[in-house]
Amino acid sequence: MEYHRILEHIRRYGKNSETIDVLYVIDAAGKLIDDIRIKDVLMADPNVVVGDLIDNRLISLHANDPQEEAVNIFRMNNRVALPVVDEQGIMLGIVTIDDILWVANEEYTEDMQRFGGTEALDEPYLDVSIVNLVKKRSGWLVVLFFGQLLTATVIEHFEHQLASAIMLFALMPLIISSGGNSGSQASTLIIQAMALGEITIGDWWRVMKREIVSGFLLGLILGILGFIRIMTFQGFSDAYGEHWVLVGLVVGFSLVGVVLWGSLMGSMLPFILRKLGADPASSSAPFVSTLVDVTGLLIYFTFAVLLLKGVLI
Template identity: 50%
Template sequence: MQIQDRHPADIAEHLALLNRKERDMAFLMLKDKRTEVFSYLDDSLKHEIVKSLGDKELEELINNMNPDDRTALFENFPDELIRHLINLLSDSEKDIALNLIGYKKDSIARLMTPNYVQTKPNWTVAKVLDHIKKFGRKAETLNFVYVVDEDNHLIDDLRIGQLLMAEPDTQISTLMDKRFIAIHTNINIEDAFNIFDKYDRSALPVITSNDILVGIVTFDDILDKMKDRDTKDIHKFGGVEGLDLSYTKTPMLEMVKKRAGWLVILFLGEMLTASAMAHFDGEIEKAVVLALFVPLIISSGGNSGSQAASLIIRAMALRELQLKDWWYVMKKEIFSGLLLGTILGVIGFIRILIWQKTGIYDYGRYWIPVALSVSTSLVFIVLWGTLSGSLIPFVLRKTGLDPATASAPFVATLVDVTGLVIYFSIAAMFLSGKLL
């Protein structure tokens, strides 16, 4: 099978494996498939191919692109190159491109396309189907036909199946029920995604505040944006700034830059752990056995905090939790933290008991107060970690920051430092007058 006969996505995948010279030549050989294949390439390859094309090939490529794909392309290009490309557009395509670029970066309007099929209420089914045959080739999707009045106000949308099942002389107005779902131009992409998900739609019309139909958005375009957002959130949660390119395409120095910032911040935070240890050096010197359980204590608190943060951040992303739900979360996490801490505390006590009785390790004559110190500390530190991990995302959301920045390393570092204070304070209560 010739490469031109394969699916555009497969062709794009093949081009990505070629060196630059071979890729540029192969792309020029595609002719009628260039625009379709171009949409499947990643941003870095698109940039390289655009730079390799002459003005004639560029003019053909960008004029034939879907407006939403072209807008996404311009977002990742420098201003000078954008101006050059816009000047290669035809007058009608230039108006569309400038109109789309004028919307806010995170608005749904940046993803819409003006290529759709619309009709008037007084048209017949036969006239609409004839219109689709003439002009439907450029439409983003033919699943829906949008009904507008004389001033281009959206008044209904009809599934193509309704038209195919109706008699040719049936007027569109008789098929309308005026119950339709639309999204406004200024709505953000995340809210639009939730509307798509709620109503299980593959495409939705985009209207202005005056209900004028200006375009449509398809679910696959939104899904691409949501995938990018989720990827950046996952990076943030791991204590890494969101990567602009894929892992394999990101240069090493850029990767170091993205990771170094949080790593330095977390390192400085962990230095407070050493300060906390130094503050209790007297207690450690008198009861060296306490130091044996420091890794166990702080890791348990950090792990419980990371778990809680993961659950709350995801629930916020899915809109299961709002800011007003903070007290509900606190009550739930108090009981969860106490139960989890008690489970670990009992295990910790039994571990010391077994080691002491079997002679694996001798914790001394005061092994019971030591065991109580460890088990009680685990209860309170796990509780504190759970509360910290669950409430920090609410604090960040309240201050307008991204809850995803309440990364697992950040929560763990906070609980590490405070956990030591809790541990040694509780140990002082049980061991005062004995080892301390």
């Protein structure tokens, strides 16, 4: 097609098109060959033909692609519109940036709801009936409730062994909250990186190595602060008795272990869920926190038994 015929075609059909920023070249069978930006047409030599404007750098969406992948392709390629093709490469239509912004907002909303430990709502909050709202929220609450029952079981198991070191129970929130916070941080970072296409399932080992190092360093920072807290309270009130150093070591070592474990669990759960075909956003902050609560108490009480056996217990 010659230059003047391109402009005639735009004048004839452009008025009813959703956008004319990009022109699409197809063959007689409807198979997409390439796309041409309108600025390249307007700035071209009047004697040019369509074949001279083709650069074979076509970017397209497939009809069966997940919505998240379409959002990522738009984000990475800075396009206002992209063509959609089927398995044979036949052009089915286009998707414009306003469509993708709507999809991205919908996906973001669903992810935020899952982060909070609930199923995604299919309509605005105020339009959801109370019955459906309860159904959406009850599932995860029941799962988290049974998870917390495991936490209670762990406490009951160690209760008699640690009965003579009651101050350790007062320090439990310090330990388990730190592990839950580190797990939630790691989970949020990995889920966001997955959503942006920055990491894939194949990057799990690289992520694990980074989280082992960062989790250990974060745990070390909190462990030192925890020991300083025990030392400070001991100085003012003699709250931990003559064996306060051992109590401080229990808290310090436990914080290192719990924060490291929380970081590993929080970062690996999204990979596991993605591998199983589930939504990584399901490894939300409450879910990660509950899992880390149980294992964190096991770590804490294990250090307590190892370091204080024969001394305080």
